[in-house]
Amino acid sequence: MDKLRKNPTMTDVAIKAGVSPMTVSRAFKPGSLVNDQTRARIHAAAEELGYVLDSTASSLRSQKTDFVAVTIPSINNANFADTVGALTEGLKPRGLQILLGYTNYDVEEEERLIEQLLRRRPQALVVTGGQHTARTRRLLENAHVPVIETWDLPSTPVDHVIGFSNAQAVQVMVDHFVEKRLTRIAFIGGDVDRDTRGLDRRRGFIAAMQRHGLDATRLIAAGPPPISMREGAEAMVHLLETAPDTEAVICVSDLSAFGALSACQRRGIAVPDQISIAGFGNYEVGAICVPSITTIDPSPSEIGRRAAELLCRVLDSGSNLPICEEIDPRLLLRESSI
Amino acid sequence: MDKLRKNPTMTDVAIKAGVSPMTVSRAFKPGSLVNDQTRARIHAAAEELGYVLDSTASSLRSQKTDFVAVTIPSINNANFADTVGALTEGLKPRGLQILLGYTNYDVEEEERLIEQLLRRRPQALVVTGGQHTARTRRLLENAHVPVIETWDLPSTPVDHVIGFSNAQAVQVMVDHFVEKRLTRIAFIGGDVDRDTRGLDRRRGFIAAMQRHGLDATRLIAAGPPPISMREGAEAMVHLLETAPDTEAVICVSDLSAFGALSACQRRGIAVPDQISIAGFGNYEVGAICVPSITTIDPSPSEIGRRAAELLCRVLDSGSNLPICEEIDPRLLLRESSI
DNA sequence: CTCCCTAATGGTATCGTTATCATGTCAAGT
């Protein structure tokens, strides 16, 4: 492979096809005015030269990058992956390409990431979460492009929002357990100071428990987020040792819930007969495992689909009225809870 | 948010800081020769104006985009996500940013995707798999940048390779079962014509069975890849009905293996006492579930780590000697097999 | 036969940055 030879440019193609560079440019832009034969000749010349359009130059001149910057906490999370997948699909027809970055559940890292992404001059940003550093907010506001915050309901949104209240979703779960006459309920989550959605869920748990006049101190902190299956299992072992009379456990995600379930199975504790387990997120594992796990479905791909729709609408209209679309997470009752 | 106002440029910052644009440029490039006070003044001016470097223009002028294009079959797969995660980490110190695309397990889609990615003029490409259309190969060869094929051992590599033989890995698994005196072994996988790595695993299964003189016709095609847990469960139900004397099942991934395990549990079939189950990929679910699932660990993040290392080495040296690093997948014996 | 309109193409300037070369300053060495 000869890495020294330069890539051919539009001028090379133009010479070979016997037209001006301007016509080559048009031939590569769908829906522009070029004679069919000329276009065919140009594409043939391009293919022969191995010409590939340089969208760096194109972006600079036209001031359109066709990038949409997206931040998610971690690439290795099926829920966020679903959102990004749906977003990608929804933006593909418009020729918009995703530029993805990971914040590692850290707002400082998010700040660095967003600055780096903004350098690429995306035409819109979709960020996960509604909590940011002051500088991040400033960067987003100064970017002069649409911003969508997702997976959250920020009290003071930067711009558009497609999300739901993590706290309220968990409160619904607590209410359900209380209705079933379960009162000794525990919460397994991560360390409080990183994952803001996890923190919201924990807060929702505490608020709901207190509203019912119940003890809200059965809180297991399983380490820095994201809490995996293994950490869910370890947390469950810890819970069984320190509070063996616990009747129900709500986990910050289905993954930790599945870990908790496995820990029970290894110790011969019957779920849900001896203890009820619930998760969050409607991950596939919770639907398939035995017993299947009660959870809350925040419709990750619905978030992505609607974000794409909203973006297309906003980019078309040029309007800058902030829009807030609330997703309604559904409670899915399954075999792991009575 | 005023989307009409233009973003400030280097010239704006230069005027505000009382220097030339060239000095501003240098002030934003780490390790270049600018007086400390001047640099501080420039950064202050930039911050006040909300200036963010435009890497579109920068890339065009310097002919360096700092992009590495990466293709994976699907974003929603923990194994590929691990590879991409490790790759991202490994490239971050060099200031290289990942530009990610999904092929949806389809070589035609891969062709479209790679052309689109090449327009962004990445400085390297990392693709998953070693099977491509003729045009894709041509595009990759004409790109004049390093290419790494991963997760496979192509017979005629485009350039560099970091991978393993999917077929051989499954043969090891078959050998293990045969050694344990299991002979009626089935394979659960996807449709044959999409996922080439899945196809290789199926081929490895058939080859190994025939080598042992065993019947290699217990093949369940569970639909188009990727095969999920649900499809694994459905395939297992089908297998139990059509070939109830099966002693062991090898699944194309741990996810389908977990589905198969769950199907057994719902029907009261003891694993591994009545039937042994094995997967592929060392996904977390297989390590945590009860019983844990025997699998093959292809070290996804090791692939990403080594791809990043290799890229840095190649980009530094400018060498274009193709390098092939083979990963050795390990057989992990767990509770789901006797 | 002129006028006007549309289709098809070309010429030129420009997007915002940085490679490159040139320039100026100051301190140390001879």
Add this chain to the structure above:
DNA sequence: ACTTGACATGATAACGATACCATTAGGGAG
């Protein structure tokens, strides 16, 4: 005093595409 060289900055052109305006040819209306 004069060279030397490191440091610090500036001026200019260029990266490869496209926005914008100009031009030509041909065809239909009047």
